[in-house]
Amino acid sequence: MQTQTEPANRVVDPPADRLLAVAAGGEVAAEVHEAVLRETPVLEIDRFNLWYGAKQALHRITMPVPHGKVTALVGPSGCGKSTLLRSVNRLNDLVQNVRITGDMRLSGDSIYDPRMDVIELRKRMGMVFQKPNPFPMSIYENVVYSLRIDGENSRAVLDEVCELSLRGAALWDEVKDRLHDSALGLSGGQQQRLCIARAIAAEPEVLLLDEPCSALDPIATGKVEDLIQELRGRYSVLIVTHNMQQASRTSDYTAFMYLGRLIEYGPTTEIFTKPVLRETEAYVTGRFG
Amino acid sequence: MTKHIERQIEQLKERILRVGTLVEEAISKSITALINRDAHLAQRVMANDEEIDRMEVEVEEECLKVLALYQPVAADLRFVVAVLKINNDLERMGDLAKNIAKRVAQLAAGKPCELPQEIRTMAMKTQEMVKQCLDAVVNGDPTLARQVREEDDAVDMDRQKIRRRVLQGIKDDPEDVENLLRINSVSKHIERIADMATNIAEDVIYMAEGEIVRHRASE
Numbered sequence: 001m002q003t004q005t006e007p008a009n010r011v012v013d014p015p016a017d018r019l020l021a022v023a024a025g026g027e028v029a030a031e032v033h034e035a036v037l038r039e040t041p042v043l044e045i046d047r048f049n050l051w052y053g054a055k056q057a058l059h060r061i062t063m064p065v066p067h068g069k070v071t072a073l074v075g076p077s078g079c080g081k082s083t084l085l086r087s088v089n090r091l092n093d094l095v096q097n098v099r100i101t102g103d104m105r106l107s108g109d110s111i112y113d114p115r116m117d118v119i120e121l122r123k124r125m126g127m128v129f130q131k132p133n134p135f136p137m138s139i140y141e142n143v144v145y146s147l148r149i150d151g152e153n154s155r156a157v158l159d160e161v162c163e164l165s166l167r168g169a170a171l172w173d174e175v176k177d178r179l180h181d182s183a184l185g186l187s188g189g190q191q192q193r194l195c196i197a198r199a200i201a202a203e204p205e206v207l208l209l210d211e212p213c214s215a216l217d218p219i220a221t222g223k224v225e226d227l228i229q230e231l232r233g234r235y236s237v238l239i240v241t242h243n244m245q246q247a248s249r250t251s252d253y254t255a256f257m258y259l260g261r262l263i264e265y266g267p268t269t270e271i272f273t274k275p276v277l278r279e280t281e282a283y284v285t286g287r288f289g
Numbered sequence: 290m291t292k293h294i295e296r297q298i299e300q301l302k303e304r305i306l307r308v309g310t311l312v313e314e315a316i317s318k319s320i321t322a323l324i325n326r327d328a329h330l331a332q333r334v335m336a337n338d339e340e341i342d343r344m345e346v347e348v349e350e351e352c353l354k355v356l357a358l359y360q361p362v363a364a365d366l367r368f369v370v371a372v373l374k375i376n377n378d379l380e381r382m383g384d385l386a387k388n389i390a391k392r393v394a395q396l397a398a399g400k401p402c403e404l405p406q407e408i409r410t411m412a413m414k415t416q417e418m419v420k421q422c423l424d425a426v427v428n429g430d431p432t433l434a435r436q437v438r439e440e441d442d443a444v445d446m447d448r449q450k451i452r453r454r455v456l457q458g459i460k461d462d463p464e465d466v467e468n469l470l471r472i473n474s475v476s477k478h479i480e481r482i483a484d485m486a487t488n489i490a491e492d493v494i495y496m497a498e499g500e501i502v503r504h505r506a507s508e
Contacts, residue, residue: 244362245360248362271363272362272363272366273362273363273366273367273499274363274367274498274499274500275363280363281363281364284362284363285294285361285362285363285364285365286294287295
């Protein structure tokens with residue numbers, strides 16, 4: 001096991017109880033398992049701090065997000081997991097009074113570099129939200145939307161991307177006969193998979209999923225979870241979830257966050273069978289949070 | 290949800306301890322019966338085994354229920370899995386105590402014979418191991434569990450000594466072969482009980498630390 005480097009004076013070490021220390025406003029070193037560090041990162045979050053006005057929401061988060069793997073962010077409400085996810089594609093730029101320090105790098109490129117074109121940056125990532133948000137247009141046009149705005153007009157290219165993306169999102173067989181019907185006529189689960197198809201049509205370097213199943217029934221949830229597992233290897237996925245079993249079923253790596261800090265980050269099987277920290281154990285077994 | 294699973298885990302702990310207590314008692318009585326050539330006590334050990342078998346099934350059903358309904362993870366998962374295995378080992382220990390009791394009944398019915406000294410010492414050591422491994426289960430104590438693992442070698446050595454004595458005894462007095470074979474068989478059962486106690490100790494280490502230490506020399 002290896003802990004990330006933090007200035008010694010800010011770290012409670014060894015922490016009598018990390019959660020208490022954190023609740024009292026202190027800083028703790030994250031327990032980052034070696035297996036994570038051996039992976040090639042697609043996204044590197046580097047000493048990232050974020051404040052909403054005077055309130056600090058993220059505290060020196062340093063975590064590599066492995067390439068081609070599914071990484072889940074878990075933690076109790078308000079722990080900063082959605083804030084962290086939204087910081088990756090700079091959605092928090094749109095929120096007033098947000099201040100950040102530190103950086104994130106996507107395939108080596110600084111996300112918060114002042115010269116970074118945010119629109120270009122967002123093209124390199126896909127994002128899927130809690131509630132499905134298909135555009136009020138046909139299924140086909142939804143999927144090829146990103147190509148259209150990039151000026152792609154070749155029917156053959158659009159048709160191919162549409163089919164590949166819908167197949168990739170495990171939706172093709174259900175919609176292939178009604179591609180030109182409105183996307184709003186699909187069920188909630190189908191709409192969510194359509195949003196994933198739309199996201200992967202742009203071939204994102206990283207796919208960000210913010211509680212993608214929280215508005216879905218168990219059957220639709222099952223299908224989206226199956227899909228996330230299939231995306232593994234082909235896409236790098238960072239998923240925020242409230243549902244611990246979803247994290248354990250779908251992800252390769254799990255990061256446990258608490259009050260804006262990364263507490264433990266390691267292979268999902270380790271986090272759910274023998275986490276290093278008893279604080280993580282208390283959370284995954286439902287003893288708190 | 291949280292409270293529920295904690296209650297289930299507590300109940301499971303109580304149940305496995307009840308099985309443990311019955312098994313400890315069965316072993317202790319079978320040894321007492323052996324030393325006193327008490328056929329009556331041996332009969333009681335044999336009769337009580339049914340109760341252990343019944344409880345073993347109950348504990349297993351309870352574990353399956355917790356796995357299906359609560360999907361435990363981390364320490365809870367390790368606990369339930371360890372209990373499933375410990376339960377199985379305890380039931381086997383109960384069977385071994387019954388087997389000892391059977392041999393005692395035969396010894397008591399046969400002509401009188403001397404028990405080798407080692408059988409008493411190995412029985413004492415084994416009983417201590419059983420007690421300690423159950424204490425380790427209750428307290429989730431990996432240190433005590435490691436101690437139990439260490440003690441197994443001494444029992445194995447006693448068993449070898451008895452085996453050699455029995456072989457010599459058969460050479461010296463072939464008339465007494467029946468009794469000697471029974472004594473040999475009893476010592477084998479005691480040794481197996483100590484092995485099971487070691488298995489339980491290893492399950493406790495897994496339960497507490499998440500490391501599977503079976504098939505590894507004790508550190």
